[in-house]
Amino acid sequence: MIADARGVLTGAHFLSGNEACCEGALAAGCRFVAGYPITPSTDIVERIAERFPTLGGTFIQMEDEIASSIAILGAAWAGQKAMTVTSGPGFSLMMEHIGLAAITETPCVFINVQRGGPSTGLPTLPGQADLMQARWGSHGDYEIIALSPNSPQECFEMTIEAFNLSEKYRTPVMLMSDECVGHMTEKVVIPPAAELNVQPRRYTTLPPDQYLPYRGEADLVPPMVKAGDGYRIHITGLTHDERGYPVINAECQEQLVRRLVEKIRRNSDDIVSYEEYMTEDCEIALVSFGITSRVAFRAMELARAEGLRVGLVRLRVIWPFPEKKIREIAGRVRSFVVAEMNLGQIVYEVERCSAGRAKTLLASHAGGTVHSPQQILGVLREAAR
């Protein structure tokens, strides 16, 4: 399906990452946003509040992030593509509804413009330390999808991708931006609406008497309906059967939770996305994402100039983790270096997939600013020893 031209700001623009997220949401067909102000994400909802009223969208500033994160679920069940936007402290408050969205299979998008933490931390400065929270932050077993943009152009493109994936897999999708990408301004090219691929909601074609709201199709994703269509659905955060009715026993738990997890794991080849640079002949594989991947790219160039055979794997999708790719590389490199703006998160995933076959080193940074290329280069030299 192509995008609704009304929301597409076709042309070449000079936009910040945050502004580009707003344009991406509009292009994706998002017409409901609930948010609560929080640095460094606020300029997204400011632009939404200004743009929406002329484009058939509703923005509401809720009383807190808890309310924002469930208002979007209500809007999704009313038939809207819906999103909320936040940063660390607000993201922490939203965890209960990431769980509710996962178990009720509600398509929705959360943008987290990451800042330094924990707690109030560094409100105006970047961090990349919420990745495990994005994956594991709500209680219980579930899977989500998380993307990591490294430029304003990608903020635009990945916001659309986030909506598309959330509709395709009926799951919350997180766009894990950061203060640096959010506030950098670069050229953003927005194509004509006809060139944008937008995933429509997967509505059932069955009549109410045959429709089971939680019976997955071949890809394990059940088609949806919306309130007001006469299906008289029941949607609950309790463990439920295919009818959507609560069933409190081990069998139903096994059936539901396994499907929720498997619908992402089994389709991970379709979801994962990464870019490789000079990995064909590399002995050291640098793994990075988001803003840090741009510094990592420079570090790779410097290392190559020194004669070190370094390649870079840039993760566009963080969750599900590109296990196959990392396993494949682990079989042919001496070591991995993971560059991330935290004190060790994705490095554990790389280590797990490497399973002892390649040494795994971390180029860490506590946040507040980006790494210097020299910092990462130092770890690359260590990896070469």
Added chain:
Amino acid sequence: MTAEVMKHPAETLLRMDRMPHIWCPGCGIGTSLNCFTRALIESKLDLNKVAIVSGIGCTGRVAGYLKLDSFHTTHGRPIPFATGLKLGNPDLKVIVYSGDGDLIAIGGNHFIHAARRNMDLTIICINNFNYAMTGGQVASTTPLGALATTAPYGNFEPPFNLPYLAETCGATYVARWTTFHVRQLARAYAEALTKKGFVFLEVLSPCPELYGRRNRLGAVVDMTKYFKEKSVVRHDAPTREVGIEFQGPLVVGKFVDRPRPTFLEAMSEQMRAKLGEKFVPLTTGS
């Protein structure tokens, strides 16, 4: 020869395949629901456009038994979910049906802000004076002196006066009845369904198994007798005077009925004033 069993009129609105329900013998939630279904049938609303949203707790289970589009959300959050649902499709009639712990304690912030905004929601609060689903803990509605598992020496925190809270925060319609007053309650539901904006109905409901037993209030018959004998109908009573003391008098009736612009009306008016023809209201059914 078998006699035809008459169907209960509420059956058409209930998920009979989910019966029996989980509520205890003597619980007032079922009575409240019976009144509600009657009001809904009489309302002539298009039932395919009516949605029920509940939170967590005994009353939170209401959504699971009503054969409408029904949403059983997280603890304390039915109001913001309902807000998104209503704004996402303004053609829906959205009713929040939940308990006092859910709406007023953990959900208190959402309650006061939805009232302030005059969000177009009908809020039905079943007040049984304690947290019943978890076994009878003290609530923000437990009268002073009453016992609860987490107030074993008696509650010393003053409770909220819910009609006063709702009116002060901006509700357009505020009423209170008990589950003894089945006819008045059904009429109040019916009237509430015709009102716009933030509509609040408090339903005092017996919890004989937990609140009643711990406080030695007798069986449900005795608790209902208390509702009958101590209730005073005072329409238009100033809400500041309707607070509840332990086994004290219960002021019931319609206290507030004042129209004011709803969130959607106010938004539309503001946008039209500033943007004129450029304003495009939300497109539904995308």
